[in-house]
Amino acid sequence: MLMGTGVCRGVLWGVLGCLLAGASGPAPAAPDDRIVIVANRFYPASSLTRSETREIYLGLRTIEQFLRIRPIDQSDPAIRAAFLQTVLNLSRETYIDHWNRLLFQQGGLPPLLKDSPDEVVQELLKTDGAIGYLWGRDAEGRNGLKILLVIPVRPSTAPGERPPPALPPN
């Protein structure tokens, strides 16, 4: 009987272990203490709030004074995770799921994905409506760019809320 109880307890811990195994691990360490939101120098706005940046990257805000905004993502996991968690309060998976759903719901233009800070800068320089995020140090000394927002990076941020599968089409 006691052995049976022990087995049951073992199974219970095993099940709990399996349930908890899905929890997210820690985000990659941030190599800088700030992220800057940058745009082409002809971008119509001179600054952005964090809420406005969030709306741009969720596809809710797409036009700035007649100019189509083209948000740029980075594939580098450290800055992407830091940006998504700090500004959007979303995990990478949830963010991608959001865009998959949004495109299914209403179509549109998803963010461009670039592999390096240099590629982000090149896109920013050639596209008036482009907006991207860089580590602060990667934005230093770049000509032709405009810094719209500086965001201190928190060491860790809990995975955030689910995005707008909820969103009605626009």
Added chain:
Amino acid sequence: MRNLCPFSRRTPVCGRWKRHGSIAGLLAVLLLLGSSPGHAFDLRGFGDVTFTKSDDAGSADRHGSFTLGQLDLYVTQPITDRLDVLAELTIESETSGDFVADLERLQIGYRAWDWLVIRAGRFHNLLGYWNLTFHHGRQIQTTINRPSMLAFEDRGGFLPVHLVGIWLSGYVPAGPLLINYGLMAGNGPKIAGLTSLSGGELDPNNLSDNSGNKAVAFNLTLHPRGLHNGGLGICGNISRIEGFDNTPAAAKVANISQQILCGEAHYVTETIELLAEYYALFDQDELTGLGRFTNHTWYLQAAYTFADRYVPYLRYERTSVAEGDPYMTMLGVIDTARTILGFRFNLASASSVKAEARLIDHPAPAGLAEHAHEFAVQWAFWF
């Protein structure tokens, strides 16, 4: 390869843009285009397989049935940075067992500003939250089926969930709120093939409108800014629906003036899903002069996700039909209450297995049991 529905003939069946026999060709074209470097768009889709067993002697699932759900293919393609196209095409089995292709959504849109997006084509109507969020993608909805009042027209639905016409929409920031509005105008539906004022099916009039009275729909939803996963909205649809009998002359037997008013509330996070929708339908048949009838239908749904993949859920839905309403009679709608208790297991972000127990209550007539129980399991996927 039977062609039951040539475009040159506007029969009730043909009005749904269904073509038998051309599915393989259509798929081949889509796949070729999707893989061609010159036309590199992203072809994606949904599918599911469902098993349902009912204890209702009048149900088609009384022996337990496996059903292939819709194969739902969609593409979305920007033409310029402001113009884009979206198409959603389903391939599904009819009650006869034949597979048919059905163009569910086809829209071209121009984004003038964030507060004004203009679209033309075939859309899901501006009715509530579900109809504009999940479309035909069963993998992204928590439950196995849509709420019964939001069933598609060709599956016994009584709300006009599709509309062909134009659609204006946009987001307007207003202090702490983000206001989303929509306005649609298009062909109003009709009901064709009636036998003694029953047995009809709502037809969205894809090819042409049988009357000059256009349907108009609207919605207005408030989202707290910075918390875009919640919203509170109102909506409505105004249309005139004519009913035609199944004689060769297709005589008009009903002329319904209908107003639908609705409201919805939703709150969806990574762990919590709370949905509620309410619809009031006001029908008046101007041919018979029977007066005005008011019907109510609503649902509540709650789900909780734990450990990212286990999702118990509960839904209660109810439809109350005004006795003698010719619109509801033509479509065979009766008072119904459904309680659904289910559990969903997310195998991956793009695939899930759902199991549901359902208790269905409705009046005894129509050869149905007063209380019926159903059990269903579905394996859904997104690719």
